[in-house]
Amino acid sequence: MTTATFSSNTGAGLLDDRFAAAGRPLAAVTGAEIQAPLIQGGHVRYANLDYGASAPALSVVSAYLNEILPFYASVHRGAGYASQISTSVYENARNIVREFVGGRPDDSVIFTRNTTDSLNLLAGCLPVEDQRHTGEVLYLDIEHHANLLPWQGVPHRSIVASDTLEATVASLRAELENGDVSLLAVTGASNVTGEILPIRRLAALAHEFGARIVVDAAQLAPHRRIDIAADDVDYLAFSGHKLYAPFGSGVLVGRPDWLDAGTPHLAGGGAVSEARLDGVSWTTGPARHEGGSPNVLGAATLARATQVIAALDQANWHAHETAIRSFLVEGLQRIEGVTVHQIFSDTDPDTDTIGVVNFSVEGYDAGLVAAYLSAEHGVGLRDGRFCAHPLLKRLGLPSGSLRASFGLGSRLEDAQRLLAGIEDLRGSGLGWDYVVDSGRWVPANDTRSYPHWAPNTPGTAGAAPCALD
Numbered sequence: 001m002t003t004a005t006f007s008s009n010t011g012a013g014l015l016d017d018r019f020a021a022a023g024r025p026l027a028a029v030t031g032a033e034i035q036a037p038l039i040q041g042g043h044v045r046y047a048n049l050d051y052g053a054s055a056p057a058l059s060v061v062s063a064y065l066n067e068i069l070p071f072y073a074s075v076h077r078g079a080g081y082a083s084q085i086s087t088s089v090y091e092n093a094r095n096i097v098r099e100f101v102g103g104r105p106d107d108s109v110i111f112t113r114n115t116t117d118s119l120n121l122l123a124g125c126l127p128v129e130d131q132r133h134t135g136e137v138l139y140l141d142i143e144h145h146a147n148l149l150p151w152q153g154v155p156h157r158s159i160v161a162s163d164t165l166e167a168t169v170a171s172l173r174a175e176l177e178n179g180d181v182s183l184l185a186v187t188g189a190s191n192v193t194g195e196i197l198p199i200r201r202l203a204a205l206a207h208e209f210g211a212r213i214v215v216d217a218a219q220l221a222p223h224r225r226i227d228i229a230a231d232d233v234d235y236l237a238f239s240g241h242k243l244y245a246p247f248g249s250g251v252l253v254g255r256p257d258w259l260d261a262g263t264p265h266l267a268g269g270g271a272v273s274e275a276r277l278d279g280v281s282w283t284t285g286p287a288r289h290e291g292g293s294p295n296v297l298g299a300a301t302l303a304r305a306t307q308v309i310a311a312l313d314q315a316n317w318h319a320h321e322t323a324i325r326s327f328l329v330e331g332l333q334r335i336e337g338v339t340v341h342q343i344f345s346d347t348d349p350d351t352d353t354i355g356v357v358n359f360s361v362e363g364y365d366a367g368l369v370a371a372y373l374s375a376e377h378g379v380g381l382r383d384g385r386f387c388a389h390p391l392l393k394r395l396g397l398p399s400g401s402l403r404a405s406f407g408l409g410s411r412l413e414d415a416q417r418l419l420a421g422i423e424d425l426r427g428s429g430l431g432w433d434y435v436v437d438s439g440r441w442v443p444a445n446d447t448r449s450y451p452h453w454a455p456n457t458p459g460t461a462g463a464a465p466c467a468l469d
């Protein structure tokens with residue numbers, strides 16, 4: 001077997017066969033060829049390694065949006081032709097999403113703004129008796145704030161994850177054994193390191209002690225097949241914008257009893273069966289929580305994206321993602337002064353990790369590295385604390401780290417570009433001066449321009465220094 005090399009001029013022919021699956025994108029995405037201006041002049045194809053924040057739209061999804069846009073009209077509120085079509089598209093999107101997640105026939109499928117919104121909605125639906133919650137929400141310290149802060153407003157308890165996944169599951173068991181947990185809230189995959197949690201096992205564990213489980217699938221859904229009926233998951237939340245449908249819709253799927261009895265998430269038109277001047281009778285079903293005019297295009301495009309993902313060949317999908325990840329991790333580990341981070345020492349990077357790699361570069365603030373990669377190499381990735389402050393602190397990264405994340409539109413060349421940039425940084429240092437402006441690292445004397453419809457605004461050009469998210 002040939003040995004992979006990781007220099008900027010690595011030719012595909014020199015690469016290890018293990019990485020062949022990542023030579024091309026697995027699906028076409030809108031904007032795949034955009035050119036990023038470099039600080040020293042010229043342009044380069046934008047290497048988007050920030051899928052975990054927001055993934056680009058699948059080209060199929062963009063085309064679908066154009067197809068349905070002429071029919072865009074009010075939903076549930078009009079007898080006209082376009083309104084009927086829009087209503088049909090919106091309601092059918094629920095069925096498509098239910099199928100995508102392997103939902104039970106009676107599961108509610110509620111469209112929301114995003115995962116954060118979905119989990120806040122569920123927090124308003126926890127069972128209450130005599131005006132008191134009947135149990136507590138249990139969560140780990142590895143969660144994204146979206147699956148941490150909504151529970152702080154209700155009875156809750158948290159535990160610190162252990163060094164291994166096995167020990168962490170054991171800690172969860174011990175906490176559940178203590179009793180009084182109504183809901184276990186857990187991420188499907190960490191947005192910080194990409195490590196996957198064993199949701200089928202955790203669902204069985206929660207149920208053993210009379211609790212339910214909600215899975216934050218914001219990161220998992222774009223990377224793995226999900227089957228909530230088979231895994232016995234009670235609630236699942238995810239976002240369209242991380243699933244190749246960046247049009248502002250999220251979803252909460254799950255058992256209808258709590259949702260039908262819970263506090264309506266958005267009080268307003270459509271959420272009631274009867275409103276009076278001094279009172280209201282709330283409706284049940286998804287409408288209870290979807291007050292106001294819904295985001296029909298967001299829901300429709302999210303549903304269309306799920307169809308594309310559901311049709312992917314599992315083996316190709318996994319091979320593509322694993323190849324990019326292994327290439328990146330092995331390449332980063334060969335560069336002196338670079339550390340790759342993970343939460344659990346017993347996670348298998350090939351099977352238990354999605355397309356996310358977290359790392360830091362000795363001697364450089366993460367925000368500065370991100371600004372440098374963007375300005376000098378046209379590489380986009382995320383830096384900071386990833387809205388997971390407790391975890392970053394516990395991992396010994398209180399001032400943040402870097403996260404490369406990828407997906408269907410990614411190719412090996414994106415990873416090569418990142419590695420070349422980090423090698424250059426370690427070998428030659430920064431090629432430009434950088435300053436902190438409006439709290440973010442930016443190149444000094446930046447004369448690059450944005451398109452005329454995106455005027456340069458302070459704080460948009462750079463990357464977060466330690467203190468920010």
Ligand SMILES: Cc1ncc(COP(=O)(O)O)c(C=O)c1O
Nearest residue numbers: 114115116144146191218219239
């Ligand atoms: C694991 C996880 N949960 C929740 C969220 C919140 O998603 P959104 O911003 O779409 O609400 C994110 C976003 O990064 C995430 O990665």
